Amino acid sequence: MDNTADPHSVGAVTPRLAKFTEPLVLASGATLAGYELAFETYGTLNADKSNAVLVCHALNASHHVAGYYADDPKNVGWWDNLIGPGKPLDTNRFCVIGVNNLGGCFGSTGPSSPNPATGKPWGADFPLVTVEDWVTTQARLADQLGIRRFAAVLGGSLGAMQALSWTIQYPERLGHALVIACAPNLSAQNIAFNEVARQAIITDPDFHGGHYYEHNTRPTRGLRVARMVGHITYLSDDEMASKFGRQLRHGKLNYSFGVEFEIESYLRHQADKFSDYFDANTYLRITKALDYFDPAAAHGGNLSLALEPATASFLVVSFTTDWRFSPERSREIIKALLDNRRDVTYAEIEAPHGHDAFLLDDARYHRLVAAYFERIAAGLTA
Amino acid sequence: MDNTADPHSVGAVTPRLAKFTEPLVLASGATLAGYELAFETYGTLNADKSNAVLVCHALNASHHVAGYYADDPKNVGWWDNLIGPGKPLDTNRFCVIGVNNLGGCFGSTGPSSPNPATGKPWGADFPLVTVEDWVTTQARLADQLGIRRFAAVLGGSLGAMQALSWTIQYPERLGHALVIACAPNLSAQNIAFNEVARQAIITDPDFHGGHYYEHNTRPTRGLRVARMVGHITYLSDDEMASKFGRQLRHGKLNYSFGVEFEIESYLRHQADKFSDYFDANTYLRITKALDYFDPAAAHGGNLSLALEPATASFLVVSFTTDWRFSPERSREIIKALLDNRRDVTYAEIEAPHGHDAFLLDDARYHRLVAAYFERIAAGLTA
Numbered sequence: 001m002d003n004t005a006d007p008h009s010v011g012a013v014t015p016r017l018a019k020f021t022e023p024l025v026l027a028s029g030a031t032l033a034g035y036e037l038a039f040e041t042y043g044t045l046n047a048d049k050s051n052a053v054l055v056c057h058a059l060n061a062s063h064h065v066a067g068y069y070a071d072d073p074k075n076v077g078w079w080d081n082l083i084g085p086g087k088p089l090d091t092n093r094f095c096v097i098g099v100n101n102l103g104g105c106f107g108s109t110g111p112s113s114p115n116p117a118t119g120k121p122w123g124a125d126f127p128l129v130t131v132e133d134w135v136t137t138q139a140r141l142a143d144q145l146g147i148r149r150f151a152a153v154l155g156g157s158l159g160a161m162q163a164l165s166w167t168i169q170y171p172e173r174l175g176h177a178l179v180i181a182c183a184p185n186l187s188a189q190n191i192a193f194n195e196v197a198r199q200a201i202i203t204d205p206d207f208h209g210g211h212y213y214e215h216n217t218r219p220t221r222g223l224r225v226a227r228m229v230g231h232i233t234y235l236s237d238d239e240m241a242s243k244f245g246r247q248l249r250h251g252k253l254n255y256s257f258g259v260e261f262e263i264e265s266y267l268r269h270q271a272d273k274f275s276d277y278f279d280a281n282t283y284l285r286i287t288k289a290l291d292y293f294d295p296a297a298a299h300g301g302n303l304s305l306a307l308e309p310a311t312a313s314f315l316v317v318s319f320t321t322d323w324r325f326s327p328e329r330s331r332e333i334i335k336a337l338l339d340n341r342r343d344v345t346y347a348e349i350e351a352p353h354g355h356d357a358f359l360l361d362d363a364r365y366h367r368l369v370a371a372y373f374e375r376i377a378a379g380l381t382a
Numbered sequence: 383m384d385n386t387a388d389p390h391s392v393g394a395v396t397p398r399l400a401k402f403t404e405p406l407v408l409a410s411g412a413t414l415a416g417y418e419l420a421f422e423t424y425g426t427l428n429a430d431k432s433n434a435v436l437v438c439h440a441l442n443a444s445h446h447v448a449g450y451y452a453d454d455p456k457n458v459g460w461w462d463n464l465i466g467p468g469k470p471l472d473t474n475r476f477c478v479i480g481v482n483n484l485g486g487c488f489g490s491t492g493p494s495s496p497n498p499a500t501g502k503p504w505g506a507d508f509p510l511v512t513v514e515d516w517v518t519t520q521a522r523l524a525d526q527l528g529i530r531r532f533a534a535v536l537g538g539s540l541g542a543m544q545a546l547s548w549t550i551q552y553p554e555r556l557g558h559a560l561v562i563a564c565a566p567n568l569s570a571q572n573i574a575f576n577e578v579a580r581q582a583i584i585t586d587p588d589f590h591g592g593h594y595y596e597h598n599t600r601p602t603r604g605l606r607v608a609r610m611v612g613h614i615t616y617l618s619d620d621e622m623a624s625k626f627g628r629q630l631r632h633g634k635l636n637y638s639f640g641v642e643f644e645i646e647s648y649l650r651h652q653a654d655k656f657s658d659y660f661d662a663n664t665y666l667r668i669t670k671a672l673d674y675f676d677p678a679a680a681h682g683g684n685l686s687l688a689l690e691p692a693t694a695s696f697l698v699v700s701f702t703t704d705w706r707f708s709p710e711r712s713r714e715i716i717k718a719l720l721d722n723r724r725d726v727t728y729a730e731i732e733a734p735h736g737h738d739a740f741l742l743d744d745a746r747y748h749r750l751v752a753a754y755f756e757r758i759a760a761g762l763t764a
Contacts (some may be wrong), residue, residue, distance in 0.1 A: 011588070017430050028637035028639070030637075095662070118400050127637070128637040129588075184682050185628060186628070187619060187622070187623055187628075188619075188622035188623050188626040188627055188628065188643070188645040189614060189617075189619045189622045189623075191628070191643050191645050191650055192610070192614045192615060192622065192646075193648065194609045195643075195645070195646045195649055195650075196607060196614070196649070198639060198698065199606065199607055199610060199650070199653070200582060200607045202639060203603040203606070203607070204603075205587055221585040221586075224581065225578060225581055225582045225585070225607060228574075228577070228578045228581060229578050229611055232571060232574045232575060235571075237569060237570075237571045239569050240569070240570035240571045240574065241569055241571075243570070244570040244747070245570055246567060246568070246569075246570065246573070246676065246679075253674060255409075255410035255411070255509070255510040255670075257413075257580060257584060257666065257670075260673070261570070262576075263570040263573050263574050263577070264573065264574075264577045267574055267577055267578070268577075268581070271581070273501075279512070284639065288637075288639075291642070292635060293626065297628075329615065333687070353484070
């Protein structure tokens with residue numbers, strides 16, 4: 001696909017860097033004296049700065065949400081199918097902002113950035129960050145951009161947790177929250193899968209206790225295994241069955257530990273790709289942010305109490321075959337919002353793709369998001 | 383529990399070793415000139431040798447199915463809750479036989495055994511073995527013991543695949559097959575989880591291409607991760623939720639990569655225990671045997687054709703929360719058996735425990751197995 005010719009692409013985009021010099025006290029108690037956030041914007045902020053939409057990213061994504069880079073046209077934003085001129089989140093109407101989260105590895109300050117105290121990469125000494133920390137830094141970025149209130153904050157999976165946290169932390173600073181393929185916290189099984197990924201990374205001899213940068217090495221083996229186990233949880237059983245089934249790679253069994261089944265080939269390929277570009281210390285921290293997120297915890301497990309401050313209108317979307325964050329988990333959020341008599345639209349989309357469905361171009365799902373943004377746009381011009 | 387005082391225990395047992403000198407041609411094409419199988423028996427073979435029951439083991443188990451060792455009374459057989467005097471599989475009536483499968487690491491010839499060609503451990507050179515190979519060796523063991531026909535062959539999970547394969551490979555040599563928590567083959571998702579486990583082991587620098595014995599080391603890190611990921615698939619999401627939920631180990635978050643949640647502690651403990659006693663080369667081979675098992679493959683994917691030779695009566699049992707081998711997969715077996723007008727009893731047990739339910743002392747499940755063995759016993763004395 002030649003993106004440069006696509007009239008529905010936001011086109012060539014340029015990442016920017018925001019500097020923050022006000023110290024940031026994190027949930028862990030650690031303080032960062034300063035930090036930077038990489039971000040991108042698409043579309044134009046209107047005169048009263050009321051049309052800004054913040055897009056929060058999930059585990060392995062970044063601030064590069066839509067468009068492409070002029071010098072790397074194949075590097076298309078991770079939610080490009082949703083965002084652009086005439087797309088469900090229409091950049092002709094909205095000004096969309098993507099941010100690489102603190103602790104990330106795509107330009108924002110993170111474990112691979114230099115630690116001002118030593119001049120060497122932070123590595124293991126970079127503090128653990130939480131969803132709440134991310135939302136705080138995103139609010140500070142909004143301050144810098146002069147955005148007092150977002151028309152909407154939008155995210156899928158871990159990104160949706162950030163959208164949800166926005167409604168609690170800064171209720172007056174967003175009109176709508178789009179909470180897609182989310183859960184109000186991780187289940188024991190979710191945490192267990194994260195722990196497998198972490199153990200794979202941490203026990204890799206090339207991890208060097210998180211200080212691998214200084215050893216000019218990377219815990220690639222561990223990161224590969226982490227990605228493989230994660231990937232399985234993003235796809236539905238049915239989707240794997242229809243995409244790969246028991247198809248053999250070489251037409252027959254070879255009785256070896258090389259690739260025999262297509263699914264093995266696919267997983268190894270995903271693992272290789274991911275371990276090539278992603279930073280292990282960032283991955284570790286993102287899995288911890290997922291584990292920790294639990295807004296109800298401060299209210300004795302009562303999610304309704306946790307969401308009491310929220311004033312935003314909500315679109316909550318789940319996918320029938322998502323077994324990582326099942327529709328049941330979204331319904332917990334719905335219940336808590338209804339307990340607070342909030343304005344909520346909820347849709348369970350019948351889609352075969354599992355958790356990853358939120359990233360895919362499913363017509364019913366995209367029509368729904370488009371209609372919801374129509375409604376938001378109507379509110380702006382009213 | 384003091385097993386030595388339990389009247390329903392088979393008591394102190396002694397493993398035995400059977401030697402085979404007739405060469406064995408494996409499914410892979412490789413030939414073993416000779417091999418040994420470790421086995422145990424409980425109960426007494428009757429005069430016409432018609433009361434023998436073979437118990438096939440699953441992934442990490444062995445020939446030590448019931449009872450305990452006099453010098454190690456805490457080492458209780460893995461299916462001791464089911465097998466013993468007055469238990470569902472009553473050793474007052476049946477003579478029960480457990481075998482450690484070929485390629486195992488509990489006494490039968492396997493990768494850690496000396497390779498006669500070199501005098502050193504086989505390691506990576508030990509051939510890959512299949513469910514069909516195991517059944518062939520079990521039949522040869524039966525020959526040595528003078529057992530022409532088993533009253534029943536019984537197994538759960540991978541053990542059930544062996545029971546199923548018995549009905550196809552040696553239909554005239556068993557009266558009943560008890561096929562518990564089984565699937566007629568692995569799904570793409572099942573294979574994917576196995577592949578994660580294998581990659582964790584194979585990429586562990588201590589694996590040394592499978593020849594770690596010579597390096598006086600073991601790929602413990604890889605084996606730990608393999609066990610963790612396996613373990614998650616044995617438990618149901620609900621069971622994990624009710625057993626562990628989001629319970630914190632130290633009452634509060636510590637913002638570290640140490641244990642924070644109880645589920646992490648549990649998984650690490652399981653991983654440590656397992657990697658301490660299990661052989662990685664055996665684990666790799668058992669996951670491959672699982673991947674390969676697919677009796678329908680030789681019949682264009684038609685399981686009904688594959689099961690045409692079977693003449694045994696069947697008890698098939700599945701568990702509602704088993705997401706590794708769901709009840710749906712058992713129903714595929716049932717359909718194929720009914721297509722062949724076989725005598726089948728099928729039960730879907732409502733149990734919260736997931737795949738591991740087949741090992742647990744669930745009253746309804748045990749009553750069912752007891753009743754089925756009553757029926758088998760009645761057939762013997764008739």
